[in-house]
Amino acid sequence: MHTLSVKPDIKPQKATTIHVGSGAIEQISSLFDSSRYSSLFIVADKNVQVHLKKLLKALPKEVVAVVLPIGAQPKDLKGIQKIWTAMHKAGCDRQSLVINLGGGSIGDRGGFAASTYMRGVDFLNIPTTLLSQVDASVGGKTGFDFDGIKNLIGAFSQPMGVLVDPQLLDTLPSREFISGFGEIIKHGLIWDKDHFKKATAKAPQKFSQAELTDIIIQSIMIKAEIVQGDETETGMRKLLNYGHTIGHAIESLSLETKSPLLHGEAISIGMAAEAIIANKQGLISAVEKRKIEKALVRAGLPTTAPGFKVSDILKKMQSDKKNSHGELNFSLPDGIGRAVYDQKVPKAVVSEALKAVTKKSR
Numbered sequence: 001m002h003t004l005s006v007k008p009d010i011k012p013q014k015a016t017t018i019h020v021g022s023g024a025i026e027q028i029s030s031l032f033d034s035s036r037y038s039s040l041f042i043v044a045d046k047n048v049q050v051h052l053k054k055l056l057k058a059l060p061k062e063v064v065a066v067v068l069p070i071g072a073q074p075k076d077l078k079g080i081q082k083i084w085t086a087m088h089k090a091g092c093d094r095q096s097l098v099i100n101l102g103g104g105s106i107g108d109r110g111g112f113a114a115s116t117y118m119r120g121v122d123f124l125n126i127p128t129t130l131l132s133q134v135d136a137s138v139g140g141k142t143g144f145d146f147d148g149i150k151n152l153i154g155a156f157s158q159p160m161g162v163l164v165d166p167q168l169l170d171t172l173p174s175r176e177f178i179s180g181f182g183e184i185i186k187h188g189l190i191w192d193k194d195h196f197k198k199a200t201a202k203a204p205q206k207f208s209q210a211e212l213t214d215i216i217i218q219s220i221m222i223k224a225e226i227v228q229g230d231e232t233e234t235g236m237r238k239l240l241n242y243g244h245t246i247g248h249a250i251e252s253l254s255l256e257t258k259s260p261l262l263h264g265e266a267i268s269i270g271m272a273a274e275a276i277i278a279n280k281q282g283l284i285s286a287v288e289k290r291k292i293e294k295a296l297v298r299a300g301l302p303t304t305a306p307g308f309k310v311s312d313i314l315k316k317m318q319s320d321k322k323n324s325h326g327e328l329n330f331s332l333p334d335g336i337g338r339a340v341y342d343q344k345v346p347k348a349v350v351s352e353a354l355k356a357v358t359k360k361s362r
Helices: 024-031 046-058 076-087 104-119 130-136 166-171 172-189 193-199 209-229 236-241 242-252 263-278 286-300 310-317 348-356
Strands: 002-006 018-019 039-045 064-070 097-101 121-125 141-146 149-156 161-164 329-333 339-344
Touching: 002 209, 018 024, 018 064, 018 209, 024 046, 024 166, 039 076, 039 130, 039 263, 039 348, 046 064, 046 097, 046 166, 064 076, 064 286, 076 104, 076 242, 097 104, 097 130, 104 121, 104 130, 104 149, 121 130, 121 141, 130 141, 130 166, 130 172, 149 242, 149 339, 166 209, 172 236, 172 263, 172 286, 172 329, 172 339, 193 209, 209 236, 236 242, 242 310, 242 329, 242 348, 263 286, 263 329, 263 348, 310 348
Parallel strands: 018 161, 039 064, 039 097, 097 121, 121 161
Antiparallel strands: 002 018, 141 149, 329 339
16 A cells, blocks of 8 residues: 655645555545544445445445436536535534545535535545546545536645545546546656656556556656645646646537547647647747657547637637636646746637647648
């Protein structure tokens, strides 16, 4: 079992303890002391029923569970209200613990509900997708979509703990598994050249469980190191937004179609587009741009979004939280394993990159 601690340095709060290891879900009672809580309340997704049964069996006391619809929808205020209502009916008080079992959407919603119920109760994340294990469950971002914009409403609230069990990925569909490598590759591109090299050495399905566990741990360590120094995204945490300015806009648009993209897929397209911008802005060479594109393709991730209109993407981007004073704000690679943030990019350059990733063939 690998254990690490994340404690943002700007708040006098307890650290988040993260345990990573196969079979960890069965060991939850020895890893976290639930006896100090008045009640346990689980927020889960319908597609993790097999994991929910394991969790219920491993916990020492009776719990109440609210099960939400499969997928990211509805990741809206109604979904949050459903959790609040169930918590209230279950008699949850300020000494209750909320356990979020599922992907990043569950962690976002359950974390936000917990952090606002009675002005905040503790919550613990048990991510069941690769993407949420390496990214969404670590860092304290909670929230939901509003007015057609992803994560427009939310708060920074750190979980008391995170339990990462690579065995939970055995039931994950191949497409969901590959999607997680979008964030893994991003971590390497912005922070650690060796991690990028290791994570792109072969196709995602070719990694052994031991190799995958090492990759997961390293990605978590990168995210934790960045978050510890900048919890509320005023500085270097912005680096984690590489691929997200364009990726979130494309993801939001795709949710309005019959074939929505997964988060990692949308971020992959965003990284490809923003690599083009980085090249045009003189931050990376054409060789480095192609290396990024090839790595994403080799992982089985998309790098184009044919069918989407540039004007629609730009409109969505205007509502991005990272913008300031009406200017498009990017975090961009400055080489493989390095990145810079607060990059103001002319709209013409952004439009050119979007045209490149949305045309029918490249």
